[in-house]
Amino acid sequence: MNLGKLNSKPIGVFDSGVGGISVLRELVKIMPCEDFIYFGDSANAPYGTKTTEEVRELTIAKVEDFIKIPVKGCVIACNSATSAAVRVLREMYPDLPLVGIEPALKPAATYKRNSRVLVLATPMTIKEDKFRFLFERFEDIATIYKLPCPGLMEYVEEGKADSAEVKNFLEGLLMPYRDGSIDAVVLGCTHYPFVRSTISGILGPGIRIFDGSEGTAREMRRRLDVAGLLTDRTTKGNVTFENSEKSEDKIELCKQLLYSEVSE
Numbered sequence: 001m002n003l004g005k006l007n008s009k010p011i012g013v014f015d016s017g018v019g020g021i022s023v024l025r026e027l028v029k030i031m032p033c034e035d036f037i038y039f040g041d042s043a044n045a046p047y048g049t050k051t052t053e054e055v056r057e058l059t060i061a062k063v064e065d066f067i068k069i070p071v072k073g074c075v076i077a078c079n080s081a082t083s084a085a086v087r088v089l090r091e092m093y094p095d096l097p098l099v100g101i102e103p104a105l106k107p108a109a110t111y112k113r114n115s116r117v118l119v120l121a122t123p124m125t126i127k128e129d130k131f132r133f134l135f136e137r138f139e140d141i142a143t144i145y146k147l148p149c150p151g152l153m154e155y156v157e158e159g160k161a162d163s164a165e166v167k168n169f170l171e172g173l174l175m176p177y178r179d180g181s182i183d184a185v186v187l188g189c190t191h192y193p194f195v196r197s198t199i200s201g202i203l204g205p206g207i208r209i210f211d212g213s214e215g216t217a218r219e220m221r222r223r224l225d226v227a228g229l230l231t232d233r234t235t236k237g238n239v240t241f242e243n244s245e246k247s248e249d250k251i252e253l254c255k256q257l258l259y260s261e262v263s264e
Contacts, residue, residue: 020077048122
């Protein structure tokens with residue numbers, strides 16, 4: 001694939017729904033002069049309970065749509081989609097700056113000596129080989145607990161991140177870990193940063209919470225820089241939102257999530 005002179009083109013950001021806005025926030029913060037196209041596949045969400053083959057097919061199709069625009073780089077802002085498709089996509093399009101996301105287990109595991117880490121993720125992310133390899137890298141230096149959270153991302157998709165429903169859901173889910181048995185939490189789904197403050201309130205202020213959004217954004221910037229594709233523009237870039245659900249309410253939710261303040 002001949003990318004040509006693409007430094008003025010947008011960066012494509014793909015997620016299974018609205019959760020990838022947590023990554024987009026960091027991308028806009030780190031590269032404020034770039035243009036972005038954000039596509040959320042809410043009509044097919046959640047990805048975390050689909051088969052690997054289904055998620056891979058959906059992800060490849062969207063990246064190919066991005067390439068036709070064209071975009072100068074692509075961020076897979078979904079842990080499930082990254083696990084299922086990033087390796088294959090890099091083989092298909094070796095010249096495309098392509099970055100995925102993975103649970104931020106390394107900083108959590110090395111946060112303190114013998115760190116005790118709770119990983120919250122979708123069932124698919126936890127069962128994939130990519131996460132298993134990541135787990136095996138750090139299991140000798142940290143105690144790692146895996147907690148699949150089916151249903152949690154749907155609350156964010158429905159605009160209920162701050163609701164009493166999600167608080168009750170999380171209190172039940174996290175009850176066994178409120179006894180001081182953990183030091184850190186890894187948010188292994190890009191939807192989960194939008195319930196960060198609720199998780200922190202349940203587990204207490206002494207728990208460190210990690211997610212991979214900033215690292216993913218910095219890696220995208222690095223790859224574009226190496227390829228000579230960073231924009232020369234000094235004015236603020238634009239963000240375009242698209243969603244497979246074809247709903248104005250979903251687009252409005254994306255905007256609200258992008259420009260809202262997420263409590264630490």
